[in-house]
Amino acid sequence: xxxxxxxxxxxxxxxxxxxxxxxxxxxxxxxxxxxxxxxxxxxxxxxxxxxxxxxxxxxxxxxxxxxxxxxxxxxxxxxxxxxxxxxxxxxxxxxxxxxxxxxxxxxxxxxxxxxxxxxxxxxxxxxxxxxxxxxxxxxxxxxxxxxxxxxxxxxxxxxxxxxxxxxxxxxxxxxxxxxxxxxxxxxxxxxxxxxxxxxxxxxxxxxxxxxxxxxxxxxxxxxxxxxxxxxxxxxxxxxxxxxxxxxxxxxxxxxxxxxxxxxxxxxxxxxxxxxxxxxxxxxxxxxxxxxxxxxxxxxxxxxxxxxxxxxxxxxxxxxxx
Amino acid sequence: xxxxxxxxxxxxxxxxxxxxxxxxxxxxxxxxxxxxxxxxxxxxxxxxxxxxxxxxxxxxxxxxxxxxxxxxxxxxxxxxxxxxxxxxxxxxxxxxxxxxxxxxxxxxxxxxxxxxxxxxxxxxxxxxxxxxxxxxxxxxxxxxxxxxxxxxxxxxxxxxxxxxxxxxxxxxxxxxxxxxxxxxxxxxxxxxxxxxxxxxxxxxxxxxxxxxxxxxxxxxxxxxxxxxxxxxxxxxxxxxxxxxxxxxxxxxxxxxxxxxxxxxxxxxxxxx
Numbered sequence: 325x326x327x328x329x330x331x332x333x334x335x336x337x338x339x340x341x342x343x344x345x346x347x348x349x350x351x352x353x354x355x356x357x358x359x360x361x362x363x364x365x366x367x368x369x370x371x372x373x374x375x376x377x378x379x380x381x382x383x384x385x386x387x388x389x390x391x392x393x394x395x396x397x398x399x400x401x402x403x404x405x406x407x408x409x410x411x412x413x414x415x416x417x418x419x420x421x422x423x424x425x426x427x428x429x430x431x432x433x434x435x436x437x438x439x440x441x442x443x444x445x446x447x448x449x450x451x452x453x454x455x456x457x458x459x460x461x462x463x464x465x466x467x468x469x470x471x472x473x474x475x476x477x478x479x480x481x482x483x484x485x486x487x488x489x490x491x492x493x494x495x496x497x498x499x500x501x502x503x504x505x506x507x508x509x510x511x512x513x514x515x516x517x518x519x520x521x522x523x524x525x526x527x528x529x530x531x532x533x534x535x536x537x538x539x540x541x542x543x544x545x546x547x548x549x550x551x552x553x554x555x556x557x558x559x560x561x562x563x564x565x566x567x568x569x570x571x572x573x574x575x576x577x578x579x580x581x582x583x584x585x586x587x588x589x590x591x592x593x594x595x596x597x598x599x600x601x602x603x604x605x606x607x608x609x610x611x612x613x614x615x616x617x618x619x620x621x622x623x624x625x626x627x628x629x630x631x632x633x634x635x636x637x638x639x640x641x642x643x644x645x
Numbered sequence: 646x647x648x649x650x651x652x653x654x655x656x657x658x659x660x661x662x663x664x665x666x667x668x669x670x671x672x673x674x675x676x677x678x679x680x681x682x683x684x685x686x687x688x689x690x691x692x693x694x695x696x697x698x699x700x701x702x703x704x705x706x707x708x709x710x711x712x713x714x715x716x717x718x719x720x721x722x723x724x725x726x727x728x729x730x731x732x733x734x735x736x737x738x739x740x741x742x743x744x745x746x747x748x749x750x751x752x753x754x755x756x757x758x759x760x761x762x763x764x765x766x767x768x769x770x771x772x773x774x775x776x777x778x779x780x781x782x783x784x785x786x787x788x789x790x791x792x793x794x795x796x797x798x799x800x801x802x803x804x805x806x807x808x809x810x811x812x813x814x815x816x817x818x819x820x821x822x823x824x825x826x827x828x829x830x831x832x833x834x835x836x837x838x839x840x841x842x843x844x845x846x847x848x849x850x851x852x853x854x855x856x857x858x859x860x861x862x863x864x865x866x867x868x869x870x871x872x873x874x875x876x877x878x879x880x881x882x883x884x885x886x887x888x889x890x891x892x893x894x895x896x897x898x899x900x901x902x903x904x905x906x907x908x909x910x911x912x913x914x915x916x917x
Contacts, residue, residue, distance in 0.1 A: 462904075602860055
């Protein structure tokens with residue numbers, strides 16, 4: 325990876341971040357009513373309104389307001405949540421670990437399972453296993469995650485009764501140490517499975533297509549001709565190249581995954597950022613909504629950059645001209 | 646003479662995709678004729694299992710679920726149509742101009758579209774709803790205005806691939822204006838790929854709309870399949886039909902769009 329590529333890719337980040345900030349700023353000002361109502365809620369007292377007016381410079385020109393707004397955001401200072409009465413940045417930060425746990429495990433699971441399923445389908449192309457995998461992934465890809473979540477609750481949670489269907493821990497549990505960890509893991513199973521399912525479908529389909537493209541290449545014929553086992557040809561030779569586009573897609577789907585998190589957290593009562601965002605949208609708690617939006621947008625931008633850098637690292641042919 | 650299906654309609658996927666998409670369009674267009682009862686009106690006993698009178702049962706308020714699903718399909722189709730009508734011209738215009746002009750214009754337009762590509766659409770929609778209140782118009786607007794950038798890149802790539810071809814050279818030599826060449830010679834070439842992209846995009850749009858409905862953030866005056874599914878949440882044990890039918894309708898819409906897009910795509914690839 326050349327240093328130039330790295331520099332150019334990183335230089336694309338500030339404009340994107342700026343557009344997102346300006347966009348959020350304009351939305352707040354375009355919303356019906358005085359922007360102070362959007363920023364400070366409708367039930368604040370005069371003193372708090374005055375404080376927020378000063379904080380966001382609402383009595384100054386629009387350009388100055390934008391500068392103040394950007395300054396506040398950069399310092400993670402978005403004002404207080406009007407429902408919870410505490411700094412929005414703090415409230416959001418408290419919820420991040422739960423969401424990180426959920427999405428991290430789901431992404432890791434989806435990547436490994438998706439690639440494995442794609443590999444199996446490609447190895448058995450056009451046979452019964454492949455057709456079955458194709459049908460299942462197509463259906464899974466088209467299934468809304470909330471509907472899948474309800475199916476999981478219905479079958480595994482309510483009928484079979486083996487898995488908890490809500491929350492992150494058992495209520496009124498006094499478990500500590502390993503027992504507490506196991507309790508969280510137990511609660512994690514269904515949300516993670518549902519969140520990973522649609523991603524598994526996307527990754528499996530892409531791995532299969534990529535592998536089939538590679539398998540028609542000359543180097544695969546060479547590998548087969550020199551007597552390598554089919555497994556070795558598939559895993560060591562074809563898969564390595566087929567995975568390149570998969571890496572891009574996994575990184576590009578971070579936004580999609582986070583969107584799914586909101587739904588999964590809502591259905592399973594998982595105490596993460598998604599559920600916080602949902603209640604904030606319902607209560608029109610702008611500081612929280614704005615904060616979560618900025619966190620998500622930043623995450624997506626960073627994930628895209630990291631993906632491109634990983635891709636460039638994996639594929640020596642990439643040279644950003 | 647026997648009717649022979651066109652080439653691209655000869656795989657099972659293409660047939661199913663076309664049939665499902667056609668079905669969705671017919672249901673959306675004729676929703677009031679197919680389901681005559683008001684989806685919001687209480688017309689029967691609550692939580693009735695599906696019968697001849699209520700083919701999909703009733704919900705906890707005694708509302709006809711069949712009517713709800715039919716009108717929900719109409720809402721999904723309307724949102725998809727609106728988003729398509731915004732994103733398709735925008736993407737074709739930006740991609741077409743960028744590809745045909747090249748140089749600085751191309752560079753600027755592509756940098757501009759990159760910014761839109763990383764915008765998390767679903768979260769932007771949530772923020773707009775939080776600030777402006779729920780409503781189908783703003784959902785369509787947000788999703789339409791944020792969905793054109795990838796389309797623009799796809800169209801641009803197609804334009805670039807034909808820019809130096811003989812038929813374009815011929816038009817140039819014949820004295821056609823730049824706009825005329827773009828419009829009459831190059832864009833027709835990019836249209837099939839654009840249509841594939843939009844078909845797959847509409848599947849995503851329907852998913853986002855239903856997700857908003859499920860979270861109770863869609864238009865309160867328009868019934869949404871996602872909203873219907875969310876109503877099933879409290880009755881999962883007792884009223885499986887409340888969960889089953891809205892979801893199946895959604896899956897039918899999305900599978901339809903996806904299969905149709907894949908079929909057109911295979912056809913385009915096969916032609917080359």
